[in-house]
Amino acid sequence: MKRVGILSSGGDAPGMNAAIRSVVRSSIFNNIEVEGIYYGYQGLIDGHIESLHIGSVGDIIQKGGTILYSSRSEEFKTDEGQEKAIQQLQKKDIEGLIVIGGDGSFKGAQKLTEKGVPCIGIPGTIDNDIPCTDFTIGFDTALNTVINAVDKIRDTATSHERIYVIEVMGRDAGDLALWAGVAAGAESILIPEYPPNMNEVIEKVKRGHQRGKRHSIILVAEGVGSAVDYADQIKHELNVETRVTVLGHTQRGGSPTAYDRVLAGRLGAFAVDLLMNGEKGRMVGIEQNRLVHHDINDALNLKNKFSKDLYNLSNQLSI
Structure with a gap:
């Protein structure tokens, strides 16, 4: 393989730049040229493609976001859009493609692989909702962002004797809320994997x-409902003052943690190795601190892992 392409798609996540850097430098180390595709799959269709060199990825390892930018493309979901994308790859003599993103990005990689373009997916999302890997790039950074915010909110909650209901991201997964809740000592954690029992939440506040x-600090994963609604219910039942904080997109930004930088470096280099060895339609991941790769269809079809033990621990520690 003489030339590969790389793009980031979907929501950005801290550590994507570190992954781009790893792919570019690992490829060049192995005498493979790299083409950067800007603005995700829509940029591929439109031909926003430029050669990347060692200097192109200098001083980006510490930056959040993605230097390749990102967008969502309705056109790429069509056969016509996919054919346009393939034509652009052929025009640039790109023999393989590395895609950084979540399940939507992986669906695109799957479609291109089915049409003859070898693709490797790198899981990059703060939601940590991709099967076949213990952690996704960006999760650890977002987790620390949430913890930092909760610690500060607890200071003012203590001063004013209030109940704070904090909504975190995660889409349909509760990992971000669960891990942050355990780390920050939340009194209750409401996540999609376990339908909330508000009677238990209210009884815990009473105790x-x-x-x-x-x-009290109550963490709500966005996939289980609105923090405002839960706060209103608590206020109505207990006649206590409640406040709501929706952390929003602050969770996606910021300089990646050491863990995310190292994870991104390992996964990026591993993705290049797989392409060099003729693999296609695979996703890279990490399980028990070991690099693994799986059929990308597994990432799209298997149920996301969830730590029931950690959830039980959270209930045990928040009595």
């Missing part, structure tokens, strides 16, 4: 008040 506790 806290009875032993002198005057504030």
Whole structure:
């Protein structure tokens, strides 16, 4: 293989730049040229493609977001759009494609692989909702962003003796809320994997008040509903002052943590190795700190992993 392409698609995640850097430098180390595709699959259709060199990825390892930018493309979902994309790859003599993103990005890689373009997917999303890998690029950074925010909110919750309901991202997965809740000592964690029992949440707040506790932190994953609605219910039941914080897109930004930088470096280089060895239609991941690769169809069809043990621990520690 003499030339590969790389693109990032869907929502950005801290560490994507570190993955781009790894792919570019690992490829060049192995005498493979790299073409950067800007603006995701729509950019591929439109031909926004430029050669990347060692200097192109200098001083980006610490930056959040993605230097290749990202967008969503309705056109690429059509056969006509996919054929336009393939024509652009052929025009640039790109023999393989590395895609950084979540399940939507992987669906695009799957379609191109089926049409003869070898593709490798690198999981990059703060939601940590991709099967076949313990962690996705960006999750650890977003997790630390949430923890930092919750720690600050707890300070003011303590001062004013209030209940704070904090909504975090994660789409249909509760990993971000669960891990942040355990790390920040939240009193209750509401996640899609376990339908919330508001009677238990309210009883837990009551028990806290009875032993002198005057504030509570309740984390809500966006996939389980609105923090505003839950806060209103708590206020109505307990007649206590509640406040809502929706952390929103602050969770996607910021300099990636050391873990995300190293993970991105490992996965990027591994993706290049797979293309060099003739693999296609695969996704790279990490399981028990070991690099693995799976059929990209598994990432799209298998149920996302979820730590029931961690959820049980959260309930045990928040009595």
